[in-house]
Amino acid sequence: MEYENFPKIGFGTWTMGGDVVPNPNNDNKRDIEAIKYVISKGVSHIDTAANYADGKSEELVGRAIKDFDREKLFIATKVKPEDLAFDDVIKSCERSLKNLDTPWVDLLYVHKPNPEIEIKETAKAFNELLKRGVIKNVGLSNVKLKTILEYEKYLDKPVFAIQNQYNLVARESQEKGIVDFCRENKKIFVAWRPIHLMSPSIRKILGVGDEFPLLEEMAKKYNKTEAQIAVKWLTQQEGVGIIFKSTNKEHIDEILEAENFELSKEDWYRLDKDFPIKVYKSFNGSGFFELL
Ligand SMILES: NC(=O)c1ccc[n+]([C@@H]2O[C@H](COP(=O)([O-])OP(=O)(O)OC[C@H]3O[C@@H](n4cnc5c(N)ncnc54)[C@H](OP(=O)(O)O)[C@@H]3O)[C@@H](O)[C@H]2O)c1
Secondary structure (H helix, E strand, O other): OOOOOOOOEEEEOOOOOEOOOEOOOOOHHHHHHHHHHHHHOOOOEEEOOOOHHHHHHHHHHHHHHOOOOHHHOEEEEEEOHHHOOHHHHHHHHHHHHHHHOOOOEOEEEEOOOOOOOOHHHHHHHHHHHHHHOOEOOEEEEOOOHHHHHHHHHHOOOOOOEEEEEOOOOEOHHHHOOHHHHHHHOOOEEEEEOOOHHHOHHHHHHHOOOOOOHHHHHHHHHHOOOHHHHHHHHHHOOOOEEEEEOOOOHHHHHHHHHHHHOOOOHHHHHHHHHHOOOOEOOEEOOOOEEOOO
16 A cells, blocks of 8 residues: 555554453453454554554454455554564564464554664664565654654665654644654654544543533534544545544444545634644653653
């Protein structure tokens, strides 16, 4: 898949199989069904990571994709920050391929930079994996512009995708010009946590009540749900795609249907400018952090 035809909506798998450790009581069947369901609905981009349930999430993805044509899927996974030394990157990728039960991944990300390990060394390992053909593309996650440029000095292939938190609330990547940089340089910008702001817990942390009146107003105007408005605000931006997670078929349908309408230019800009809460740091559930 190229920049021009990259799918706007992809599927995330954080919490499938557990959190950072596997949950022995996880409902694996439910998670596998959800992944199969989105693929059957036409979603091809599936996102996971080595540290999601310590590989269990990758294993569930591997089981779910068995019945589908692998060539038509775009599977992305990530190497955790502790594993960015040369040998560790190679080992992490080998383990991911085993978990996913696939000969290659379409995209391998640096999950988060590790200032203790030289970028040059990590890039060398990614070059080796590209040469072996076991990864098709390189991605960087939770990065600022300087880090992207530094990686590109050493990588044999331009960075394909940047995966940072981005939504109506989380604006750091927009403010720091990373979204624009990606568009200008034909790199996919993958927005993680596109609908997280829907959840009561994040609204509580942000100090807002149950409603965002502007989102409610737009939802009424377009006869869509607030989640669909929030997703559309992202996917209507050239070069921006999302990955969302859900195990609820109604929620999945709802998000996928966000592709079937357009916000007017005026309303897109109104959401952009007037959205009442904007935060210029990422939020990972337990705290805010800056891009590295
Ligand atoms: N690179 C990184 O560091 C990083 C960090 C975080 C996440 N990610 C990736 O990004 C993906 C998405 O992020 P996320 O899973 O944290 O957050 P998200 O997709 O923004 O939100 C997921 C939550 O929203 C709920 N939800 C889904 N559809 C909904 C709808 N239509 N209406 C209301 N609620 C809805 C889901 O619950 P139900 O299951 O009940 O629908 C789930 O609790 C992850 O799965 C992961 O692959 C990457």
